[in-house]
Amino acid sequence: MNLKIKIALIAIALVHISIAIARKSTHGIAHHRLVRLHTVLITSTVMLIASYYIWKRVNFAIKKNKAHKSESEISIANNIESESDFAITELLPSPNPVGNRRLRLLCLQDIAQALMLLFLFLSHIALFFYYILLGPEPNVIAITSLSFIAAYAHILIFLVIADILYYSTRLIHNKVSANSIHAYLHQNRSFHILLAVLLGFLFMFGGLYTTHTDPVVRNANIPMKRFTSNGGNVSIALLSDVHIGPSVGRMRIARIVELTNALKPDIIAIAGDLADGLVRDFQGAAEPLCNLKAPGGVYFATGNHEYMHGNVTEWFWFLENCNITVLHNENKHITVNGQKLCVAGADDLFAARAHVPGHGMDLKKTLSTCHVDSTNILLAHQPNAAKAVLTDNYLSQKVNLILSGHTHGGQMYPFVPIVHIANAFVRGQYYDKKTDTYVYVSAGVNYFGPPIKIFGGCEIIFITMSS
Ligand SMILES: *[C@@H]1O[C@H](CO)[C@@H](O)[C@H](O)[C@H]1NC(C)=O
Numbered sequence: 001m002n003l004k005i006k007i008a009l010i011a012i013a014l015v016h017i018s019i020a021i022a023r024k025s026t027h028g029i030a031h032h033r034l035v036r037l038h039t040v041l042i043t044s045t046v047m048l049i050a051s052y053y054i055w056k057r058v059n060f061a062i063k064k065n066k067a068h069k070s071e072s073e074i075s076i077a078n079n080i081e082s083e084s085d086f087a088i089t090e091l092l093p094s095p096n097p098v099g100n101r102r103l104r105l106l107c108l109q110d111i112a113q114a115l116m117l118l119f120l121f122l123s124h125i126a127l128f129f130y131y132i133l134l135g136p137e138p139n140v141i142a143i144t145s146l147s148f149i150a151a152y153a154h155i156l157i158f159l160v161i162a163d164i165l166y167y168s169t170r171l172i173h174n175k176v177s178a179n180s181i182h183a184y185l186h187q188n189r190s191f192h193i194l195l196a197v198l199l200g201f202l203f204m205f206g207g208l209y210t211t212h213t214d215p216v217v218r219n220a221n222i223p224m225k226r227f228t229s230n231g232g233n234v235s236i237a238l239l240s241d242v243h244i245g246p247s248v249g250r251m252r253i254a255r256i257v258e259l260t261n262a263l264k265p266d267i268i269a270i271a272g273d274l275a276d277g278l279v280r281d282f283q284g285a286a287e288p289l290c291n292l293k294a295p296g297g298v299y300f301a302t303g304n305h306e307y308m309h310g311n312v313t314e315w316f317w318f319l320e321n322c323n324i325t326v327l328h329n330e331n332k333h334i335t336v337n338g339q340k341l342c343v344a345g346a347d348d349l350f351a352a353r354a355h356v357p358g359h360g361m362d363l364k365k366t367l368s369t370c371h372v373d374s375t376n377i378l379l380a381h382q383p384n385a386a387k388a389v390l391t392d393n394y395l396s397q398k399v400n401l402i403l404s405g406h407t408h409g410g411q412m413y414p415f416v417p418i419v420h421i422a423n424a425f426v427r428g429q430y431y432d433k434k435t436d437t438y439v440y441v442s443a444g445v446n447y448f449g450p451p452i453k454i455f456g457g458c459e460i461i462f463i464t465m466s467s
């Protein structure tokens with residue numbers, strides 16, 4: 001191994017070890033900040049290794065293509081850089097076809113490498129855009145950088161899959177036969193690498209389409225045993241994971257508000273993860289929320305991101321000024337269409353770990369004054385908090401419907417399995433027979449991080465409760 005790389009690795013290891021020691025000896029907010037810093041550093045370290053890997057693979061493909069093609073007369077039409085190839089061919093006169101071809105290939109390779117460096121660089125700095133170039137509307141560079149990180153993740157996964165196939169078939173090939181799948185994979189290796197890159201960008205553009213078109217309205221009907229037949233139906237528009245931030249701006253929020261109001265819901269519930277930043281940076285983007293209209297009220301409870309990126313107290317003030325009722329481990333009794341309801345909201349499961357004074361999920365307090373004579377609805381951002389309610393004898397009697405978000409339905413295809421492992425409920429309507437309680441998990445109207453989401457992944461849930 002190269003000496004410089006050795007030194008770099010030792011330096012990185014030392015940094016991580018010293019932060020790990022510091023983490024052990026701090027408490028409270030200082031500890032929490034250190035954990036966040038360490039998470040960022042770990043992510044950066046992992047990304048450096050991943051970028052080195054991507055760079056090696058893609059370079060292999062580019063160079064292989066060059067060598068291959070200057071020998072034979074195969075067209076470069078398959079090359080992902082075919083557009084720039086075309087432009088350069090057009091620009092250059094060709095008195096000397098051989099020399100011209102060399103020059104052209106050299107240029108192509110350099111352009112491809114430069115583009116790849118730019119791509120890797122923008123992917124690496126994506127998280128900075130949670131702190132710079134903030135405003136009511138997203139910045140183009142921020143959107144590009146954040147989108148690239150999704151392409152990056154997909155490319156990495158596809159390259160790893162290609163390599164797993166390549167090396168596992170090589171193992172088999174060495175032992176069994178000469179004319180094998182491995183021979184095919186070996187011959188087409190650079191093509192498969194370029195295909196991984198191409199697919200990564202295709203998934204990125206597909207995801208961008210989802211996040212830049214209107215969220216889908218999904219209807220749900222839920223029977224409520226405590227509804228009186230004298231009264232009418234009650235509808236709830238569930239918005240979760242609004243994630244106002246570097247790529248979710250005022251226009252997007254205004255459109256979501258317009259679509260929500262058009263449903264004419266009796267109640268609007270915002271189930272956490274409203275914003276990824278400070279009120280002073282995102283007030284302009286958040287203002288359209290003040291236009292949400294529902295006769296039974298607009299309610300908000302926190303999500304984990306309220307405790308990660310901003311100042312939750314300031315967001316509470318902002319929402320209260322907008323006539324949005326903040327449910328901070330508390331509930332409100334209302335009567336809508338002749339039905340008695342208790343709308344409750346708990347702090348997020350993560351709040352206690354974030355060490356924000358006065359915050360922490362307290363389900364007992366949240367539900368204490370919701371009684372059996374009303375239909376009780378709980379806003380609890382994480383499905384695992386819903387699970388905590390269902391598995392508790394006292395709490396589960398108090399609730400009829402739990403509204404959650406948090407999972408983003410996986411947000412991007414590769415993460416769907418992980419979300420299934422990490423959450424008690426993932427997406428859609430669930431019914432717990434034992435406690436006779438419904439849970440609805442929304443995939444959210446928006447997303448966190450890259451503006452990339454699975455098809456149909458942005459949703460407004462319109463729930464009709466009937467007797
Ligand atoms: C949040 O904002 C409030 C009001 O501006 C301020 O008093 C408080 O110290 C802030 N909290 C943190 C953790 O910055």
Ligand SMILES: *[C@@H]1O[C@H](CO)[C@@H](O)[C@H](O)[C@H]1NC(C)=O
Binds near residue numbers: 321
């Ligand atoms: C909030 O409600 C009050 C009373 O209904 C009203 O006067 C005020 O204009 C509302 N504020 C906003 C921001 O909608």
Ligand SMILES: *[C@@H]1O[C@H](CO)[C@@H](O)[C@H](O)[C@H]1NC(C)=O
Binds near residue numbers: 233464466
């Ligand atoms: C109430 O909801 C049920 C179920 O969605 C529906 O069949 C019924 O027509 C609704 N009633 C009214 C008055 O809208």
